[in-house]
Amino acid sequence: MKKTFISGFILCFIGTFSMSSIAQEYKNFDLSKYYTPDIVRNQLDVSGSSNGSFNSSLDHSSGNYINGNLNAAFSNYKSTRKLIRTINANISLSGITGNGNDLTTGTNRQNGDFNNSAGFGTSYQLFNTSKQFLSFGGNINYGYASEYSNQTDSLKKADTYKHYSLNAGLNAYIGVGIGRIENVTDAQQAVYLIEAFTKNNVLDRDLSTNEIFSLSQEISRIKNKRFLDARLHLMDEVSHVDSFFVANNLIKKSDANYFTNLYDIWLYGDRFERKAGQSFEIRFTPSATLYNYYYKTTYEISNNTNLENENSNLIATYNLALIYNYEKPVNQKWQHSINATLVGVFSDQRYTKANASYRLGFYPNTRTNLYAQISQNIEYNFYGSPTINGYTYPVNIKKFSSDTYLALGTYYYFSPQLRLTAAINLMKQHQIGYITGISQTSNTLNSNFSVGVNYSFF
Numbered sequence: 001m002k003k004t005f006i007s008g009f010i011l012c013f014i015g016t017f018s019m020s021s022i023a024q025e026y027k028n029f030d031l032s033k034y035y036t037p038d039i040v041r042n043q044l045d046v047s048g049s050s051n052g053s054f055n056s057s058l059d060h061s062s063g064n065y066i067n068g069n070l071n072a073a074f075s076n077y078k079s080t081r082k083l084i085r086t087i088n089a090n091i092s093l094s095g096i097t098g099n100g101n102d103l104t105t106g107t108n109r110q111n112g113d114f115n116n117s118a119g120f121g122t123s124y125q126l127f128n129t130s131k132q133f134l135s136f137g138g139n140i141n142y143g144y145a146s147e148y149s150n151q152t153d154s155l156k157k158a159d160t161y162k163h164y165s166l167n168a169g170l171n172a173y174i175g176v177g178i179g180r181i182e183n184v185t186d187a188q189q190a191v192y193l194i195e196a197f198t199k200n201n202v203l204d205r206d207l208s209t210n211e212i213f214s215l216s217q218e219i220s221r222i223k224n225k226r227f228l229d230a231r232l233h234l235m236d237e238v239s240h241v242d243s244f245f246v247a248n249n250l251i252k253k254s255d256a257n258y259f260t261n262l263y264d265i266w267l268y269g270d271r272f273e274r275k276a277g278q279s280f281e282i283r284f285t286p287s288a289t290l291y292n293y294y295y296k297t298t299y300e301i302s303n304n305t306n307l308e309n310e311n312s313n314l315i316a317t318y319n320l321a322l323i324y325n326y327e328k329p330v331n332q333k334w335q336h337s338i339n340a341t342l343v344g345v346f347s348d349q350r351y352t353k354a355n356a357s358y359r360l361g362f363y364p365n366t367r368t369n370l371y372a373q374i375s376q377n378i379e380y381n382f383y384g385s386p387t388i389n390g391y392t393y394p395v396n397i398k399k400f401s402s403d404t405y406l407a408l409g410t411y412y413y414f415s416p417q418l419r420l421t422a423a424i425n426l427m428k429q430h431q432i433g434y435i436t437g438i439s440q441t442s443n444t445l446n447s448n449f450s451v452g453v454n455y456s457f458f
Contacts, residue, residue, distance in 0.1 A: 028209060029187075029191060029209055029212045029213075031184045031191075031329040031331075031332065032182075032184070032276035033213075034182065034184045034187035034276070036183060036186070036217070039077075039078070039220060039221065039224040040076070040077070040078045041077045041078075041224040041226075042075070042076050042077075042226060043075045044073070044074050045071075045072070045073045046072045046073075047072075048068070048071065050066065050067065051067060052064065053065060063099065063100030063101070063109075064098060065096060065097065065098030065099075066097060066098070067096035067097075068094065068095060069095075070093045071090075071091070072090065073088070073090040074087075074088070074090070075089075082127050083125065083126055083127070084123075084124070084127075085123070085125075086137075088119075088120070088122070089119065089120045090117075090118065091119075092115075092117045092118070093116045095115065096113055097111075097112035098110070098111055098112065099111075106154030107152065107153050107154070108151070108152045109152075110149070110151075111147075111148065111149040111150070112147070112148060113146060113148070114144075114145070114146050114147075115146075116143070117141070117144070118142050119139060119140065119142070120139060120140055121138065121139030121140070123137035133176070133177055133279075134174075134175075135174070135175040135177065135281060135283065136172075136173065136174045136175070138171050138172030138173060139169075140168075140170045141168070141169050142169075143165075143166070144166050146162075146163065146165075147162075147164070148161065149161045151301065153301050157301050158298070160297065160298050161295070161296075162294075162296045162297075163295040163296075164293075164294055165292065165293045165294075166290075166291075166292040167289065167291050169287065169289040169290070171286065172287075173284065173285040174284055175282055176281070177281030177282065177323075179277060179278045181275055181276070181277040181278070181279055182276050183273065183274070184274045184276045185273050185275075186216050186217075186219040186220040186270070187212075187213075187216040187274075188269070188329075189216075189265065189269035189270045190215045190219055191212065192332075192365075192366050193215075193241075193261075193269060194215075196264070196265050197251075197258070197261060200257055201252075202252060202261060203250055203252070204249065204250055205249075205250065207250065215244055218240060218241070222237050222240045222241070234266075238263065241262065242262065268366045268367060269366045271366065271369075271411075272361075272363055272369045272411075274329055274363075275329075275335075276327050277326075278324075278325060278326040278327070279324070279325050280323070280324050281321075281322075281323045282320075282323075283320070283321045284318075284320050284321075285319050287316070288314065288317075289314070289315045290314050291313045291314075292310075292311070292312045293309075293311045294310040295307070295309055296308040296309075317347040318346050318347070319343050319346070321341060321343040322342045322343075323340075324339070324340045324341075325339050326338040326339075332363070333363050334361070334362060335359075335360070335361035335362075336361075337357075337358070337360075337361065338357070338358050338359075339355075339356065341354065341356075342354045350381075351381040353379040353380070354377070354378045354379075355375065355377040357374065357375035357405075358373065358374055359371055360372045367412065367419075368410070368411070368412045369410065370408075370410045370411075371410075373407045373408075374404075374406050375404070376402075376404050376405075377401075377402070377403040377404075377405075378401070378402050378403075380398075380399070380400050381397070381400075398434040398435075399431065399433045400431065400433075401429065401430070401431045402429070402430045402431075403427060403429050403430075404427065404428040406425070406427075407424070409421075409422065409424070410422050410423075418454070418455050420453055421451070422450065422452070423449065423450050424449045425447065425448050426445075427444075427445070428443075429442075429446070430442075430443050
């Protein structure tokens, strides 16, 4: 079964590659030379829901509950030649309450829980003309959860339980580096559009490199305009692209062939993100996290021991990281991606970790992406006589781990309604542990695959 699946996967890869060689390609346009114009994008997502139930048995019991949740997230993104800035904020509220009565024993029960969380974060990259940059930012987050239950009998005796937990985190970072990663997805979509027009004999002439660049920047600008109505946004986007081709006398005639190709590439030509460039950064990040926990139980009905406990803990962490990113679109169909990070961390536990990955992406057309990726993670941890609740434990713990990952995957449209996803993953893990004079070694090999088919009727 597994061999058959792998063989089929490879054949799918080869078959898609063969079909791609037929497509015409604007080889003189280098995606890695593209950069976006000055853009600002805002996004606000809000969601909420509620449900409940009521149940009653006239002879035995009755009960009901109701719950609800509300979520909101806001993001702001700004990109210019001198600045890349992001601002994110989110809040989430949820809760449930219920009660019940046992008519046989005369017992009443009430219970509920409430959760809320919020976060705010920002990041800045300030560039000079040589693409050297200063980066800084941070985030703050907060989470609170509470739970209670109360059971009362006919004599007004009660068993109660109360619990709450609070966590709050704050971290900031500052770094320096050189280089810049550009999103070139819009340039790729422009090339897809021109290739489709050329194949279907829509263009009156070939476009120059400067015209392709200008079209790509126009696509980037109109995609980041703010609209409340997605339908009006689509109409505005298509109208602007159409105006570009008409104004530059590029279209033979605006017929059905022209507009069907335009809509098809606009809807499907940016399914897969493409990037270009490289950057190297040295970053220092201090952070602090506060944990607080409390619970209390009292028993008047049950024959149990009352309990009460509260615990607070503040953990400070400092890390220094070296970060390297590399993105290279070889052409419109192939992409090289390299990411590498080396991090040294100091807190109540000290450790060093390094990871690196290489990904080869293949994009034969607007509807297909195939990839192969290999990753290597290495980590060394050291715990020296940890202190917990005021007591220092005389124990030393050391651990070395090495994880190697290999992944193959595809995302393929048979038609706009029918698409296939498939992936194969392999992981080799090697660990050496040392706890106060005792050494342990383990080696594991894991593999899995997944296949999914999705069909949209409408």
